[in-house]
Amino acid sequence: MNKTITCNIAGLVFNVEEQAYERLSAYLKAVKKTLTNEEGGEEVYADIEGRVAEIFTERLSSRQEVVLEKDVDFVIKAMGEPKDYVLDEANENSANAKNDANKAHYNQQKTEKTLMRDTENGVIAGVCSGVAAYLGWDVVFVRIIFLIALFVTGFGFIIYIVLWIAAPEAKSTTDRLRMRGEAINLDTISQEVKDAVERVEQYAHGTEAKAHIKKIKESGKKVGSAFSKIFGGFLAIGAFMGITLFMVLSLTSNGFFVDDDGENFVSLYHMSSIIFSTPTQSFMGWSGLLLLVLMPLIFFGIFGIVLLLDVKQRIMGKVFLGALSFWIVGVVFFSIVSVQIGRDFTNYEYVET
Amino acid sequence: MNIENTKAQMRKGILELCILAILKERERYPSEILEALKDTELIVVEGTLYPLLTRLKNDELLDYRWEESSSGPPRKYYSISEKGKEVLTELKLSWSILAESVNNLLK
Numbered sequence: 397m398n399k400t401i402t403c404n405i406a407g408l409v410f411n412v413e414e415q416a417y418e419r420l421s422a423y424l425k426a427v428k429k430t431l432t433n434e435e436g437g438e439e440v441y442a443d444i445e446g447r448v449a450e451i452f453t454e455r456l457s458s459r460q461e462v463v464l465e466k467d468v469d470f471v472i473k474a475m476g477e478p479k480d481y482v483l484d485e486a487n488e489n490s491a492n493a494k495n496d497a498n499k500a501h502y503n504q505q506k507t508e509k510t511l512m513r514d515t516e517n518g519v520i521a522g523v524c525s526g527v528a529a530y531l532g533w534d535v536v537f538v539r540i541i542f543l544i545a546l547f548v549t550g551f552g553f554i555i556y557i558v559l560w561i562a563a564p565e566a567k568s569t570t571d572r573l574r575m576r577g578e579a580i581n582l583d584t585i586s587q588e589v590k591d592a593v594e595r596v597e598q599y600a601h602g603t604e605a606k607a608h609i610k611k612i613k614e615s616g617k618k619v620g621s622a623f624s625k626i627f628g629g630f631l632a633i634g635a636f637m638g639i640t641l642f643m644v645l646s647l648t649s650n651g652f653f654v655d656d657d658g659e660n661f662v663s664l665y666h667m668s669s670i671i672f673s674t675p676t677q678s679f680m681g682w683s684g685l686l687l688l689v690l691m692p693l694i695f696f697g698i699f700g701i702v703l704l705l706d707v708k709q710r711i712m713g714k715v716f717l718g719a720l721s722f723w724i725v726g727v728v729f730f731s732i733v734s735v736q737i738g739r740d741f742t743n744y745e746y747v748e749t
Numbered sequence: 750m751n752i753e754n755t756k757a758q759m760r761k762g763i764l765e766l767c768i769l770a771i772l773k774e775r776e777r778y779p780s781e782i783l784e785a786l787k788d789t790e791l792i793v794v795e796g797t798l799y800p801l802l803t804r805l806k807n808d809e810l811l812d813y814r815w816e817e818s819s820s821g822p823p824r825k826y827y828s829i830s831e832k833g834k835e836v837l838t839e840l841k842l843s844w845s846i847l848a849e850s851v852n853n854l855l856k
Contacts, residue, residue, distance in 0.1 A: 406821075406822040407822055408821065408822055427796075431800070434800060435803075435804065435807070436800070436803040436804065436807055437800075439803050440799045440800045440803045443779070443799045443802070443803065443825065444796070444799055446821070446822045446823075446824075446825075447779065447780070447795065447799070449821050449822050450780070450818070450820065450821035450822065450824075452821075453820050453821040454820060454821070473794075474794065474795050475794055475795045475796045476794025476795065476796035476797065477794075477796075478796075480794050480796040480797050481796045481797070481799070481800055482800075
């Protein structure tokens, strides 16, 4: 037993099976979208709807009969994919109009790219994802660059906030296409993605939508998947080597620092008594340093594992914010201690001279 | 090279000529035009036809009128205009020249 939907096609009423309705509506929407840029598009669309209604009438023996998926398939097969509705330059009949029309067509295909925030694929505000779409890079790349810029210089944080404010959110399908600089017409692949995105938007609450989202994500991920896995592997290994190295350097007695005699190796920990004057300072200095160095390493480690195992990247948002807040605490501690020590040294120097 | 694409381009180029020629006989509505075109293998899907008809109409090469239909919504009947006839004569000429020279080339 299936639900039927009553709908009006070119002024005629049809009973359409739910699944058939969804397909038909997605198809007609795609056609409409394709035609929006074409001359006389609305009229053409009305003609097409009329023809669809006619085909249905011909295929159904009575008005009471329900339009099934196979009828919709028949219509789509007979009418063709949305891209078939686009007349291209080969059809321009007037020689004068040809050049202009060609140019117009060309411009249309290369819709100007706009920097927007891709909140749908984003982790925090979709800035990286939007930048990736704008530059045509893999989003993983952009995220890494941002993270490095953030942890190494802190500059990434400012850029991120500025872009968050400056770049508008890509809300509609058209926005998303503009974000990627794709034309509203064009080949089947973009058409596929677009249709899918539209379906998702339309049935965002249904289970079918969830299945669709999953499908899109999977197909999208497949491309970058191999790359991300390899990259994730290296990242994870690198991060854990970094953590180990740092631990060895700072905590064990086999540290890399050479003492005054140039013979014994000491670790940072052993040197701490020389640098820090009070226990509080020592505590703050140490925890600051630990947070400062370990947080990015731990974060990169987790990020690497997430990439490697292909788990949902979304959780990285929380991990990132957590790591970032600890890191900022580290920066604050470290700055305080640095200033204090710096002052100590200034005083010392002042006394000397 | 995409052979299918090239074929499509070839077909599309002469489609306008064919539509004008078909409509010179008598007025027809899109499905009938399609029927006539299908034998020539010029058109693969119906979708291509509608934008083309609208454009030819907007260029005043075609006229149209509405007619009620027993099986479905009203139909648009297209007929060729005076201007369309002139264009058809011109296109016919260039087609025969083109066809001849291409055929010679392919021999």
